[in-house]
Amino acid sequence: MIETYVIIFIVAVLILSGLFVVKQQTIAVIERFGKYVRTNSPGLNLKVPLIEKVAGRVSLRIQQLDVIVETKTKDDVFVQLKISVQFQILKEKVYDAFYKLQNPHDQITAYIFDVVRAEVPKMILDDVFEKKDDIAIAIQRELKEAMLDYGYDIVKALVTDIDPDSQVKQAMNRINAAEREKVAAQFEGDAQRILIVEKAKAEAESKRLQGQGIADQRREIARGLEESVDVLNNVGINSQEASALIVVTQHYDTLQSIGEHVNSNLILLPNSPQAGSDMLNNMVASFTASNQIGEAMKKANDKKDSKN
Incomplete structure (x- = not known):
């Protein structure tokens, strides 16, 4: 009885030692006396105890390898490139x-x-x-063919x-920084130029409106004077007397306007009524002389034309 139990125990131990589990996305490589036999897929698997063994396990997951390469560019700048390569083992080529x-x-x-080191020395730093x-594609193409x-x-x-290199950076x-300052200066210059142009336009518009206002004012003054002369003519006052009366009236209105300003330092000379009459006589004399000239x-132009 004891021998039977011993044999059963030994058999059970051997069977259990032949059982093994393979994880998901993993392939187990089985060898028999050091020689490749087969591969086992994920799950519960069985190997021959004492004869076969799991030589290794191969992961089918995507792996990543980071490599730092130092090289020199075409314009003699030393540069370090960090290359990340993602790779995986093909299921049908686990043996290889x-x-x-x-x-x-x-x-x-x-x-x-x-x-x-074959691609980067062909490029200047900016091209890198x-x-x-393009560098990554070249690496992937070469590695794919080789691996x-x-x-x-x-x-x-x-x-x-x-x-x-740090000095290059x-x-x-x-x-x-210089490029950004240049662009900022250009924007500031454009803004300043726009302000100057707009200010000039505003001043020009202001002058135009001011001139239009003065013209309208003078037009209304002339119309008012014309109406005043017509009214005075209707009551038997001739044009010269009417003009004198208007000048005197304007003279006193001006004095009154000046007197309204308390702190005014303006002095009007002469300020007598005769001054207004003298100004009118001078104006009439000027107009008469201008008409005569x-x-x-x-007449001189007419004689010249008749001779020709």
């Missing part, structure tokens, strides 16, 4: 991925260094920033960071 490469990360890193997607034989698929390659920051010039 497990047995052909001992350290796939080193292999991928070597290819990244080779591609970056502008064409980082496919080893069972690896390159999902994506990204240039995640570009870090020039300081120079770039100064250039950017005009008539003389007209």
